[in-house]
Amino acid sequence: MIKASKWLVFGLGTTILVMLMVAGLTLFLVVEDKPWVQEDLAGQLEHADEVQPLLQQLTGLLKRSRYQQFVQLSRPQLQSLAGLAQRAAPKLQGQIGLSNELGWMVWSYHLPGNPFGEYLNVSAELLPSEGVKLGTLKIGGISLPGERAQAALLWLLDWKLGETLASDFVQRIQQVHLSEDRMLVRVAPFDDLVAKLKALPKSNLSEADELRRQRVQYYLAELQQMPMPKSDISLGILLGHVFDKARQRTQSGAVASVENEAAIMALAIFAGSHRFSHFIGDLSGESGKIQTISTHTTLAQRRDLSLHFLYSAAIKLLSEQGISIAIGEFKELMDRAKKGSGFSFVDLAADMTGIRFAELATHPATAENFQQMMAGLGNEALFFPSVDGLPEGFDKQAFKQRYQQVDSQAYKAELEEIQKRIDQLALYQG
Structure with missing residues (x-):
């Protein structure tokens, strides 16, 4: 019995040690000494007045969810939203860009003092395609194929909702078209998903x-x-x-x-x-x-x-x-x-x-x-x-x-x- 207890303690200790080593290695690969982006915040907020039409579009998107729709986002609108995020979180620096080949965003977050590094850097790519197709996702020194990153994110959202609503909605996005100055998204009717979302039981309060x-x-x-x-x-x-x-x-x-x-x-x-x-x-x-x-x-x-x-x-x-x-x-x-x-x-x-x-x-x-x-x-x-x-x-x-x-x-x-x-x-x- 004593011997078995010793092996149990040894096994638990070894497991904890391995987990700490994996966590440390992950932080070593993810956290870096320099930011990937340093953006002109005032310049991004210069086009904040152009966001109102985008908000009107998004409001109309829900009202007309029974029909096929198009959502258009301009480069200034995207940059202004990035500026808002940085204004709210001063330690965050971000940049969003568009081209004919891809849409991309890069974020750098200045971390509190730690032995691993000063910045957490993240970049993601969106490719023009039928449906939604992500390019490479990078978190510091770790690169993830877009397909796997997208699947993991949708799984997490579906798990949180208790339904496949996130996956189902992404499937309703029929086309993503990109150019130098705007992104155009074609969305199939999704009123049935709105009904499912409203029907979700409310979480019990603590x-x-x-x-x-x-x-x-x-x-x-x-x-x-x-x-x-x-x-x-x-x-x-x-x-x-x-x-x-x-x-x-x-x-x-x-x-x-x-x-x-x-x-x-x-x-x-x-x-x-x-x-x-x-x-x-x-x-x-x-x-x-x-x-x-x-x-x-x-x-x-x-x-x-x-x-x-x-x-x-x-x-x-x-x-x-x-x-x-x-x-x-x-x-x-x-x-x-x-x-x-x-x-x-x-x-x-x-x-x-x-x-x-x-x-x-x-x-x-x-x-x-x-x-x-x-x-x-x-x-x-x-x-x-x-x-x-x-x-x-x-x-x-x-x-x-x-x-x-x-x-x-x-x-x-x-x-x-x-x-x-x-x-x-x-x-x-x-």
Whole structure:
């Protein structure tokens, strides 16, 4: 028995050692000392205003899923999307290109300090073909044939979904045509796949997620019971109401940071967009649907600023701060198009304030004091800075004349002014 135990321990030890050696060898082959790409981020974001037609195409793709369709992506659109990814993740560098022979993308990620190397480099190729055909996939020093990489990726997605939906959808892509300036994709009808996707059972919430859902539902119910005027109402009044409820629950033993998070998410659903509820769980209650605000909320007497604030705060809670800022900035760059409202530093101020608000409201060190300051108060000046004098309404030409590009000194000066105004508010100094 003792001898058998020794062999068992020896076998386990040898297996672990081999696994560590394989992992180390893999990291040695994958991680490298130099990046494969260093891209001009500002140049990529220059064409952000051209992404709006792409978003409209993708929206229409689902609406017309019963019919054969064509999706067209231009080189500037692809490069702008790469720029958005890099804006959201500053350690990421990426490049996307097109030619008649192939489409390609290269990404380099600057890793935290480690003994293997500084960068994880990845490149992938898309070939023109009937259907979808990947070229070589490279991860550092490892090269994988496109056919095997594609099969592995589809298997992983199908396994995650519990259905062959990913594989089935790829089969509906009938043709990929490439040129120097655009990619054209022909897609067969896929309405049956959309129906299957909607019919997938919802994942059961973990205990922690269920408790979060219950907290959000509590604050949503409190908001739904508030008497609302027929005219617009300041967002500050609603924030004061939910933070007063959060303070009461904290005084009864709840955790301030998690109560504040639930209060903000409930308000984003109630006065922002009910679609945020998809990230929380079923909040429909007995009525079968979520009751949202019957009027509009405002900040600085503007409806759009209230939405910018709420959306950015909610995205901050659902993601990382860099992603929230990047989405807000990218939206403003898109608005420089002829039919857009123009680039607005006023909107960016609302985005940046919403992020800062959510960050401090949910930080354990500041959450309780945040409640005390916000509870029951409707004064916007407590949490929202003055936007007087901040420039807005720039079309693409006017933006370029005044700021040249994103991250120019003039552009950074405007962001610094916004940050200064936010920092001056007492709420954000604790």
